[in-house]
Amino acid sequence: MQRLKALRGFTTADKSSNQITNATEYNLAALQTSSDLDRPVVMVNVAVSIQKISQRIGALDVLSIGPRSEIELFGIMAAGFDPKRIKALDLLSYSPLVETGDMHAMKFADNSFDVIFLGWVLAYSTTPAEAAKEIVRVCRNGAVVVATGDFNSSTATHADASQTFNNEETRINSVDQVLSFFGSAVDKVYFRHDPDPPAQPMVMTAFSVKKS
Numbered sequence: 001m002q003r004l005k006a007l008r009g010f011t012t013a014d015k016s017s018n019q020i021t022n023a024t025e026y027n028l029a030a031l032q033t034s035s036d037l038d039r040p041v042v043m044v045n046v047a048v049s050i051q052k053i054s055q056r057i058g059a060l061d062v063l064s065i066g067p068r069s070e071i072e073l074f075g076i077m078a079a080g081f082d083p084k085r086i087k088a089l090d091l092l093s094y095s096p097l098v099e100t101g102d103m104h105a106m107k108f109a110d111n112s113f114d115v116i117f118l119g120w121v122l123a124y125s126t127t128p129a130e131a132a133k134e135i136v137r138v139c140r141n142g143a144v145v146v147a148t149g150d151f152n153s154s155t156a157t158h159a160d161a162s163q164t165f166n167n168e169e170t171r172i173n174s175v176d177q178v179l180s181f182f183g184s185a186v187d188k189v190y191f192r193h194d195p196d197p198p199a200q201p202m203v204m205t206a207f208s209v210k211k212s
């Protein structure tokens, strides 16, 4: 929070047609109002409840995609993951802990990570199945992906012509939809939280990745 307040500027990643048009602008604005939003902790709690993660927590390489603020990363560290093994990527960054880049074309080598957090980020993609393919590329065989989003009954599709993000049209509807982006790369599904709208809009799943 201090670092964010002291900050004079942000770095941002290049725009691409895989991103909803206003992804960077929407999240820069949200960072000013919600930098202390600590909802990612629920994803971290799910991850550390999976035994193959808790058994080797300090030895696992972790990637957070779309942390927005550092809070998500501090939550991952607090759960017992090794800070030296945590990488983070976002379209925008004010922090040395977060690299700027696009989840549809990452600089990381194949087979780099054991755990990947996708906290409320897939809704910003016009091509979530392409994002998923790239995520699987950087996963090791057996890696665990924890992915979340918020339900909305809007019929907007990811490739909607307007391609702008707003909270009324989040494009994430169910665990099955999120798993469908990953297709045959989904192996064991450890956790499913389907929404019960309007009071509980959260969609969350945790699954392991099978690489062919």
Ligand SMILES: C[S@@+](CC[C@H](N)C(=O)[O-])C[C@H]1O[C@@H](n2cnc3c(N)ncnc32)[C@H](O)[C@@H]1O
Binding pocket: 019, 023, 024, 027, 037, 039, 040, 065, 066, 067, 068, 069, 072, 089, 090, 091, 092, 101, 102, 103, 104, 118, 119, 120, 121, 124, 125
């Ligand atoms: C709604 S915020 C989620 C923040 C945090 N993970 C949470 O759970 O509260 C989504 C974040 O994903 C980032 N994002 C959107 N599209 C992205 C992309 N193509 N590649 C990397 N990050 C992206 C946004 O910049 C934003 O910081």
